[in-house]
Amino acid sequence: MISALVAKDVKLFFRNRFFATVTGLALVLYLAIYFLLPLQTENSVGVAIHLEDPAASPEFRQRLTEDEDFTLFPSKDEMLAALEDTDDYFVGMSVPAAAAQAVARGEATTLQAFYAPDVPAEAKQVFHELLVFIANMVNPDLMARLSPIEETEFVLGHDLLGQPLAVRDRFLPLLLLAMVMTEVLGLGTLIVREIETGTARALLTGPLRLPTFLVAKIVTGLVLAMSQVVIVVLVTGKIVVSPLLLLTTLFLGSLLIVGMAFFIAAISRNNTSVLAWGTLTLILFLIPALSIMLPGLASGWMELVPSHYLADALHRVLNFQAGWADVARDLFLLAAAGPAALVIGGAVLRRRL
């Protein structure tokens, strides 16, 4: 029975011109975007410097000239223009003429840092520390007087630091999540149409039992969601990265999304409301994956969004070769959230059937 129902649902999905077109186009478009995004990792951090009095500290000037990450500008205006108009620099600093002498005398001095428009808050903090360090370099004697500090670092869990990512790799978890999430709309629409047109009634007034009907819809949702993301991980070659772990993560994530589709179908009167509720859910669920693309967006409340655990697990598995133990917490929470969403969604849906 289930295979007959799933085959029917998949046929109906692809005979719906809107969903067939959107699915096909999305697959091509997402892959195109992925391959168009830069593969190279940006490792260098360009710093623009203007010294008001280059003669004040020749040693410092010499050091800056030797380091390719620093560029000296003859005027403050040129430095600011380079910072604002090019992507070569993230931060700039204009060192006043009296700064070196003030520091040498042990007096406080003010340094102004200028940031490029798209620098996230965390990066600003890092640059701030860097600038303080640079400022201190103006007086090497001062540095020498600082007590040496022995640092020992302990990294708990998988160390994500020091492994810079290409933009396309950051994009991949967002892409996969978006594709799985789109099926909320597809599956939700299929279910609502069955209720609206009375075909669900025709099925359930025969030998078919409601649990079988719901299981068939779960399988349909998983088939639709998984088939697309599997194509993507195959085409991008990412399938070779822990295939079993990757597929398990995608499976648990798809289960969560199918549960959401049930819930949305149950509270929607027609296709328009499926679209409205589905889009709202889509936006909310995509935010955690967006924060991987733009780390400045990351915030604690995102852990309340169940898709966070899917995005996080995908990010770790795809981009940092994380193992089962590294993403165990994510998988556990997904394994709990998915069936919970299905049970709640199924119970609400049951009332409409």
Place this chain on the structure above:
Amino acid sequence: MASPAISVKDLSFSYGDNLAVDGISFDVAEGEVFGFLGPNGAGKSTTVRLLTGQLTPQAGTAELLGMDIVSERKKAQQEMGISYESTNLYEQLNAVENLNLFARLYKVADFDAMALLERVGLSGREKEHVANYSKGMKQRLMMARALVSRPRLLFLDEPTDGLDPVSTQTVHSLIETATREGAAVFLTTHDMVEADKLSDRVAFIHEGRIVALDTPAALKQRFGMRALKVEVGHANGQTELREVALDEAGTAQAVHDLFRDEHVLTVHSEEATLEDIFIDITGRGLQG
């Protein structure tokens, strides 16, 4: 009567304060067409929903082929074929796909969709999406779907509503074939001529209660009045229609007098329709 295919006792159901079905009882035999007639809101559809297991009775019992519709719902539903009042087909599938799906659900061995489509007059259009079908074609496909499992019980809710005469005739012959093969047919319809023609017995339902139940002939005999419609001509060229009630004590004399005193142009006999009888019993028509 043979052993009842449907046996209903004191069945009741209400939507909140609105009592839709009020303690109805009746039996339907195997091979019988049972016409269930009443205006909109009388309780017809609720009764069908109760008998097909879509609603649970609040009082009373309904047995289908000896199976209780509450405790053995799925077993009973396995034996049913249902044609709904509103079309509920998969419009983006073709006719064969629609029928094959239900054949798989009912686990019908060696199902031949094309033969069934031939019977309902849809062969040649079987590969088209149902969305392109006319209302009559969809209704015939609904009948075909109801017959997929060769059911012993057929529930037909307004199966010919809005159909052209050819489609109506096709549906009628399908019903006749099904009953010849032993199926019990529970037929709800507004069409009194159809009910009269097809039904072995009819029940009138009014405000949730069965107000009359018998064969159409017996109901006509009991409640209806036969009459002669006589057209008479006058010297000035005008005509007049007279009615003489039959089955009354003075009928013979009245007919005699009419033929003696008037210039009779035409004579027609007329008997009461089921609609006339329904109006007589309930004081209202069936269309309302």
